[in-house]
Amino acid sequence: MNFEVKLSVHEILQNKHFEHAKVIAGKAGLYRLVRWVHVMEVTSIENLINGNELILSTGIGWKGDKEVFGSLVKQSINSNAAGLCIELGSYVSKIPQEIIELADAHEFPLIVFTKEVRFIDITQEIHSLLIKKHYQILSDLEEYSNRLNQLLLSSNPQQKILQLLHDHLKMTVFYISNQGKVQVISKKSPEEQDKLVQLLKGNKIPRLMNVAHQSVQALNQTFADLFIISEAEAITEFESLVLDRSAIALAQSLLRELYIEEQRKAKEAEWVSCWLEGGHSNEQIHRYLSELEPNLKPNGCTVLICKADNLDKIISEFTYLKVYFRSIFEQRGIFLLSYVQKNQLVFVLLNKWKTDDLKRRVQEGIDCLKKSDFIKKQKFSQLKFSVGKFVNDLSHVKNSFHTAKETLNIREKMPNELSNYFYEDLYIFRLVLAANEQGILCEFISDYLGPVLLHDQQNNGELLKTLKVYLQCKGAKKETAEQLHIVRQTLYHRLDKLYELIGRDFMDPYKRQAIEVAISAYEYTSASKSPYEYASITKSS
Template sequence: MKVSTALDIGSRFKAEIIAGKKGLIREIKTVEVMEVPEVENWAREGTLVISSFYPVKDDSHQQYHIVKTLIHKNAAGLIVKLGRFVDWIPKEIISLAEKSDFPIIIIPKDVAYIDLLTLINRQLIEEADKIVSDEHNLFYSFKKRVFESTDEAVECLSAIVSNSIYIEDVEGRLLYRSNKFSQDEWRNSLLLFSVPCNENYRGAITEWTKKLDSSINHCIHVPGKRNRFVIPLKMKGKIIAFIHLIYHRKEQFHAIGMNVEMIKGKVYDTIISDFMEFHRQRMAQSEQLERLIVEEADTQNLLIHFKRDLNQVFFSENESFLEHCFLFQKKINDLIMEIAEVQRAVVFEKQFQSYALLCFPRNYAMEKAELKATISSFLNKSSISDTYIAISPLFHNIQEVDQQMNAVTKIMRIGEEISPEERIFTYDRLGIYEFLVKISREPLVQQYVNEIINSLSLHSDQSLLETLEVYLQENGNASRAAEKLFIHRRTMTNRLKRIRELLGMDLDDSENIFILQFCLKIKGLN
């Protein structure tokens, strides 16, 4: 209980504060009536002292000493009854109290101690009982904790109920979720921005919104195979998201119901804090990118392009794009933290596309396989595992950012076309396709390709063309090619013999192998 509460109680007795207003936040632990002036023997931290100054009514120096001792003991404050034995508080005492933020409250002479003491002690007991009650509250740790991020708050809630916790927007798209996640009749995907699997999810959300728009309803209890509370988060009176709090024990049901307002208030504040921090970082990174270009930093640089189909829906929704964009960029920042030797990193958007510029030491030598493995490992265990990533070659001149942006955008497009089953594309592997795509549309090139492989592509046995492709992919190893095609080794030998006859080419000749690989690549692109 704070001194400000005691002042509120005393206001019905015309109590007023005359010094140390800043000390109203001091905590009261006990209340004592001063009968003897030797306060150093009985006063302790948190004591609120009530006195008429009768023992020292004629000694202002002793009055000053009492207040000074109470301040030294870190007492909560002093209530003085004026008009009976003392008519005023000396200026020296008021000055001392102001300097020390020690609250001094005065009450009229006709106020009975017992009346004031009874009310203050009753409030102390009630607050003590509340603290005991809080400590037995399942959500006590959540209430007392200060969270650095919404992800941390969601994990704390999940640990308390030992179950899945997730937050969806008003369209049902997933914004946050706990690491502990189990599929249920409502949701089976943990991908960022994915929608529920329930066929009637839009109707259910509409119904929840109608019920929760009422000031009477603070949450909805949804029974089922997995019981849950749906708790709305509101901004300016409008629902912006729903917390899905799943539970399985009866005591959790009552605890959640009692703590709904606290839970949604704390989660809302944390989301807003996250969003404000994102805006701050976004402005700082924009300035950092401009500064890097101007300074021409002596670094090895890498540009990464990120693309997700689930992100595209927000690009036409100007009102909500930033909110959802910041969640995706948080995941990108988490990924960058996993990459070794990064000195500086700038995450930015351009034309609704997300990029990250990574700066490495001047002598950095990129291990492409290691970098791809790091990124792949992160994606596989994250909620953005469906993200496509295109990686530029290393470049020294930071002013080439726009040029590299065009390069990774092309690599992304080519990678999605020719290797849609893959997620990570690198320039060193796919850069050549930029040239192949251009020449693949040339009539002379198409004519050349047809002349070389039409004998196979137009043959009645279509397995011959597939056999040639797999044989070349396996670097001319007939046994491995047969295993991959699930055919007998003898069948493979017979097919290769037929292919040689139709093409009129030696499949062991390196020049012929190059020509055939070129033709098959061009055919695939067309």
């Protein structure tokens, strides 16, 4: 780790090897940070230092050449060196006045040794001091981490962690949650604190104000932002690491709170189950929700079903999965109540914002879940989602639950036909479901497709596929042949056979609509029935 150790030029001057050293220029820069010490006798140094080095030299490189000496000082200033130490003696007898003025103008420490010194002793001593300080930083960081761990075992750790961060760094601390709640630990007045909050939110930090930021993340989600503000010195890497450790501790505290809260909510599953079955009145629902979340004023709701084949085998992961779902949707203005049913997680999504973009927010939440590393790293099989009908009346949630199950059923049977998760996007399949429930679907399919299905069954043909593509292409023969990967002549033979089986009028508007519905219905039911079942009805009739 490359920590910025706080060792200044002034502190180094207190060392015994600088007993006969004298600062002849740049006294205002004595608190410059020193990261390393170099002995350099060359006159071109810009590409040889990284900044914050204290340079030691006998002057052999420029001897009495004032211009070369001035160039060296300018290079040192431009390269952000910490200072220049020169041994007066054989090569340099005095420092020119213009060099002193140059150093003073840039607050660049210029130090001379009036007696001979051993540079090797100086470098060893200072390097040892740097290493000692580096080790002290590691020890301080370890001690700080231990204190954080102790706070995590106490009550209300969040406030105590923020206070510890403030006390340790002596800086203003801001904690801003995703919900906009702001906590400030500072000696500033309330008015000054409010002003800083506005500057942070508007990303308009003054130039002289140093700010470091760290997100408070858990389950790959950002729950809050943590800031430290210094109006004096720049924030060092050590202080940034303290900030980072604090953010991790806050995330652990937050995750524990979420886990405990989710376990508490798990006890509500029986009530939610009864609600999904229509067992609660509007009054009972609103009373329960107000007790659960006093500020919750639902603006309609819907039901989301999440299915995974192995969900029932990893029950220990349920709570974390529900915490993750909740964090995703609450960021989008949706409050969740959950219920576990075999290999399904059932969520009642209560809308807290306006209704006109609810579908978009639910879609964004599902997309975020499917792409998240957290879900990918878990042992869950591929998650399948479905969303029921949106209802304004909370007592009608049973209808939304029923339609969510229907949507899941259709999406599982026809994964290639339906890519959307929402019941309202089932389109013609809503009629198919209704007809299937009334027991008339099989007869409807047989009436419009029976001869075609019988022919395909007996001849291993592809008339049904041809008919479907031909209708999708709106009767365009060239496009149909291209999509089927057959020559035009073969298509003509198949169309002639279709004319013979279902009539030449199958492109007439109403008959065409009926046939298209029958094709969709057949594809829905074909998972459990064979083509011969429909064909046999036609044959017998």
